[in-house]
Amino acid sequence: MTGKFMTIDNIPVELTGEEKNLLEVIRRTGIELPTFCYYSELSVYGACRMCMVEDDRGNIHAACSTPPKAGMTIYTNTSRLRKYRRNILELLLANHCRDCTTCEKSSDCKLQQLAQRFHITGVRFPNAQTKPDPDCSSPCISIDHSKCILCGDCVRMCNEVQHVGAIDFAYRGAKMVVSPAFGRPMAESGCVGCGQCAAVCPTGAIVIKKDTERLWEDLADSNTRVIAQIAPAVRTGVSKTFNEKYGDLAMGKLVAALRRMGFDEVFDTSTSADLTVLEESSEFLERLETGGKLPLYTSCCPAWIRFAETRHPEILENISTCRSPMEMFGSVIKEYFGNCGKRVVSVAIMPCTAKKFEAMRDEFRDKNGTPYVDYVITSQEIIQMIRQSGIRFDELEPEAVSMPFGMSSGAGLIFGASGGVTEAVLRRLSDDKSAGAIRSIANSGVRDIAGLKECSITHNGEEIKIAIVSGLENTDKLIHRIEEGEVSYHMVEVMACPGGCVSGAGQPFAKSGERRQRSESLYRNDRMCLIRRSEENPLMEELYSGILKDRTHELLHVDYVK
Numbered sequence: 001m002t003g004k005f006m007t008i009d010n011i012p013v014e015l016t017g018e019e020k021n022l023l024e025v026i027r028r029t030g031i032e033l034p035t036f037c038y039y040s041e042l043s044v045y046g047a048c049r050m051c052m053v054e055d056d057r058g059n060i061h062a063a064c065s066t067p068p069k070a071g072m073t074i075y076t077n078t079s080r081l082r083k084y085r086r087n088i089l090e091l092l093l094a095n096h097c098r099d100c101t102t103c104e105k106s107s108d109c110k111l112q113q114l115a116q117r118f119h120i121t122g123v124r125f126p127n128a129q130t131k132p133d134p135d136c137s138s139p140c141i142s143i144d145h146s147k148c149i150l151c152g153d154c155v156r157m158c159n160e161v162q163h164v165g166a167i168d169f170a171y172r173g174a175k176m177v178v179s180p181a182f183g184r185p186m187a188e189s190g191c192v193g194c195g196q197c198a199a200v201c202p203t204g205a206i207v208i209k210k211d212t213e214r215l216w217e218d219l220a221d222s223n224t225r226v227i228a229q230i231a232p233a234v235r236t237g238v239s240k241t242f243n244e245k246y247g248d249l250a251m252g253k254l255v256a257a258l259r260r261m262g263f264d265e266v267f268d269t270s271t272s273a274d275l276t277v278l279e280e281s282s283e284f285l286e287r288l289e290t291g292g293k294l295p296l297y298t299s300c301c302p303a304w305i306r307f308a309e310t311r312h313p314e315i316l317e318n319i320s321t322c323r324s325p326m327e328m329f330g331s332v333i334k335e336y337f338g339n340c341g342k343r344v345v346s347v348a349i350m351p352c353t354a355k356k357f358e359a360m361r362d363e364f365r366d367k368n369g370t371p372y373v374d375y376v377i378t379s380q381e382i383i384q385m386i387r388q389s390g391i392r393f394d395e396l397e398p399e400a401v402s403m404p405f406g407m408s409s410g411a412g413l414i415f416g417a418s419g420g421v422t423e424a425v426l427r428r429l430s431d432d433k434s435a436g437a438i439r440s441i442a443n444s445g446v447r448d449i450a451g452l453k454e455c456s457i458t459h460n461g462e463e464i465k466i467a468i469v470s471g472l473e474n475t476d477k478l479i480h481r482i483e484e485g486e487v488s489y490h491m492v493e494v495m496a497c498p499g500g501c502v503s504g505a506g507q508p509f510a511k512s513g514e515r516r517q518r519s520e521s522l523y524r525n526d527r528m529c530l531i532r533r534s535e536e537n538p539l540m541e542e543l544y545s546g547i548l549k550d551r552t553h554e555l556l557h558v559d560y561v562k
Contacts, residue, residue, distance in 0.1 A: 004070035009077065015068055022063040022074065023051055031076055034085065034114050036202050037151040038064045040511075041498070042160055045152045050085055050114070054078050086118050094125035096203070097132055097146035105204035111149060112203075137187035139360055140353040141198050141206055141505075145177050148205035154178060154197035161498060163473035164307065166191040178205075190310055194303035194472070194496045195353030195505025208353055208506060212381050218345045219262035225342040227265045228258055229329045230401075232273070233351040233416030233500070236518035237379035237507035242393040252398020257386050263347070265337075265402040272329035273412030273424070275543070276300065277534035279322045279556055280421075281428045284491060288464075293318045295467075295482065295489045298421050300324045302358035303496035305560060307472050312479055321557040325415065326355060327364050330372030331555040332405070335547050347375045349382050351416070351504030354496065363558045378506025407539040410526030417519035418470040418500030419446035419453060422493045426466075427533045429459045438532055447523065449499045449515050452478060454489075470495040 004015045008029050019025045021044070026033050036048035044065045051063040056073040060081070075081070092111060100106050134144040150169075155178060158164050166189040170179045180189035198206040218224050235251040244250040255266045284296050299305060299320040308315060323331070326348045337344045348355060358364065359373040366372065377385075386393060400406065411427050414420035423446045430437050445455040451474040456465045467489045469475050475494050481487050497503045499515035502522070510518060531537050548555060 006068055006070060006072040006074065008074050015070060019068050022053060022061065022066045022068050022072075025068045026053070026063060026074070026076060033063055033076060034117070035064065036110060036149060037153060039153065039156075039200060042153065042156040042200075045156060048088070048149075048151055050088060052081060052084060054081055060084075082118070085114075086120065089115055089118055089120050090123050090125060092149050093120065093123045093127075095128050096149060097129050097144070098127065099132075103147070103204040104207040104210070105147075105201075109204060110202035135186050136209070137185035138191060138193065138209065139187075139356045140191075140193035140209055141186065141195055142209055143178075143186060143206050144204065145179075147203045148178055149203055150176060150178070151202060152178075153200040153202065154206055157196050157200050161471055161473055162192075162194055162196055162496070163476045164190055164192055164194070167197065192303040192306040192310070192472070192496065193354035193357040196497060197505075198353070199503075199505040199507075199509050208378055208380060209356060210381055210384075211356070211375050211377060212385055215347065215375050215377065216385075221343075223342055224345050225264050225337060225340055226262065226345045226347060227267070227333050227337060228263045228347045228349055229267045229269045229272070229326065229333070230254060230258075230349045231269045231326070231351055231416065231501065232413050232522060233502045233504060233507065233518070234349055234379045234382070236416070236502050236521050237351055237510075238383060238393075239521070240508050240510070240514070241383050244394075249398050252400070253393055253396040254382075255401055256396045256399040257389070257391050257393060258382075259399065260391055261385060261389050267329065267333075267405045268401050268408050268412075269325050269329055269348070270408035270412035270415070271405050271537075271539065272325040272332065273415045274409050274534035274537045274540055275328050275332075275556060276322055276325045276415075276421075277411055277424045277428055278540060279328075279552075280320050281425045283320055283322065284425070285429070288462075288490065295492045296320055298491075298493045299558075299560075300415065300421060301354070301494060301496050301501075302352070303354035304472070304475065304494040306354065306357065307475070307496065309560065311476070314483075315479065316560050319560055321559060323364070323556055323558050324355075324358065325412070326350060326376075327358065327372060327558070328556050329405075330359075330364070332543070332547055334366065334370075334372050335555065336404075345374045346372060347377060348373045349377050349379070351379050351501045351507045352376075352497075353378060353505045355506075363560075379504075380506055380508065383508070404542075405539065407531070407537055408529075409531040409534050409537045410529035411532060411534045412537075413529065414522050414526050416501040416522050417447070418449065418495050418498075419468045419493065420500065420522070422446050422455065422466055422468050422491070424534060425491070426455070426457050428535055429464065430457060431459060433533075435532075442523070447519070449519065451498065464491070465489045466491045466493070468493045470500055471498040472496050 005012045034050040037045045046062045046065045054075045132146040136142040239250040297319045355376040411424035426441045453468040502518035
């Protein structure tokens with residue numbers, strides 16, 4: 001044999017030179033080593049010790065932090081390692097709340113799954129965990145220290161990927177906990193509500209705040225008209241859970257499921273995304289022509305808005321005054337159905353936890369103090385509601401969304417992927433309106449899951465330079481580079497979650513490879529749309545001449561600079 005080889009469980013494995021650690025080599029051979037604290041996007045922490053392997057000399061190594069070398073002989077499943085892993089699991093369970101049947105993460109908890117895998121039927125040690133005392137102060141997430149295994153995933157996500165630093169380890173030894181600074185409630189910390197800490201938490205220590213019980217009561221109220229809007233990215237999350245082909249039919253089946261549960265009207269947030277494209281592109285051109293504040297930062301992502309308010313207030317005037325598509329639709333729904341004779345409840349089904357905070361903001365309430373969006377339900381919550389209803393999702397016949405807001409464009413649909421907002425705006429601004437121009441824009445660098453992308457377009461003879469960034473650490477770095485004069489752009493699209501809304505914390509968890517699949521499913525659906533540009537949607541003209549006439553700024557814009 002030529003090349004560099006190592007031996008894993010008596011099987012020769014060739015090294016490509018690209019593997020960062022033994023864990024990657026071992027998993028490439030089809031062996032699933034257990035881990036709690038390892039994510040390829042995060043730094044190596046090596047705390048859980050579940051991935052230990054044994055070499056031919058009897059030494060044990062943490063596979064996540066040991067680089068592979070040619071000639072190594074590694075064993076992954078010796079009796080010594082099995083006993084070692086069982087002991088670790090027993091010790092974790094001894095310091096863990098074991099009310100698994102009532103835990104939010106039950107059946108999706110990695111600790112529970114590994115306890116079953118290693119056949120832990122009893123724990124020899126007394127349970128040292130105190131009674132649960134969850135922190136439910138945040139509208140987005142809740143924290144229960146009695147379920148925390150101190151794997152550090154949430155801390156590294158918050159600090160390394162999101163650059164928020166709202167939580168960290170506090171105290172030492174047996175008293176160590178994950179907490180905001182000075183033990184303050186989460187609502188009083190620098191948390192932006194992105195929920196990515198909950199997305200990577202392997203147990204139920206950090207979970208999404210649930211609002212489904214109150215919603216069930218409204219659905220059962222005959223004097224209440226419950227109206228839903230579904231964000232584009234949601235269909236990709238629902239697809240994973242119910243084994244549909246990435247959103248191709250999941251949206252139609254989701255509409256059918258909601259109607260069975262009692263929703264009176266169901267709309268697609270892609271419709272209001274078309275409004276966002278029209279308003280944001282108009283605002284951008286006005287700033288460009290009048291010498292207004294540039295670059296123009298997009299305003300669709302509430303976690304990014306909160307990050308800007310707390311970390312970069314100096315750029316608030318650069319942020320678009322456009323409301324997010326969710327809030328635009330919320331105001332349109334309340335305005336249109338306000339005189340129907342019933343109490344109108346507006347429900348937004350979103351891939352995002354930060355939307356829960358956005359819906360509560362004072363800026364998004366009418367003159368009477370009533371919110372334009374009454375509930376934000378995440379993809380995970382709506383999946384739970386479908387299961388509670390006993391609906392067999394795979395047997396549903398797809399249904400169309402409701403009228404009169406039943407039309408949307410492919411441009412609005414791709415908002416769920418990082419770069420989608422930019423691509424939709426470019427379709428509007430492009431001097432070339434041919435079908436070939438849409439393909440050219442798609443190939444200009446806007447479609448990728450990279451944390452930072454750049455593209456440009458010519459408008460009225462002038463080159464427009466745009467940056468697309470996802471993940472708040474990437475955003476933070478880009479803002480500093482712009483302020484220091486290293487780079488210059490006319491527009492910057494920001495999404496807090498890596499890869500965009502398809503990777504929102506309200507979705508079933510997706511690793512980088514699945515993020516790409518989810519984005520591609522939105523692009524595939526976009527290609528099947530009869531309308532590809534927002535300005536070609538005939539509903540837009542009806543809205544501007546009807547509900548929005550003389551009230552466009554009141555219902556579609558917001559001022560974050562106050």
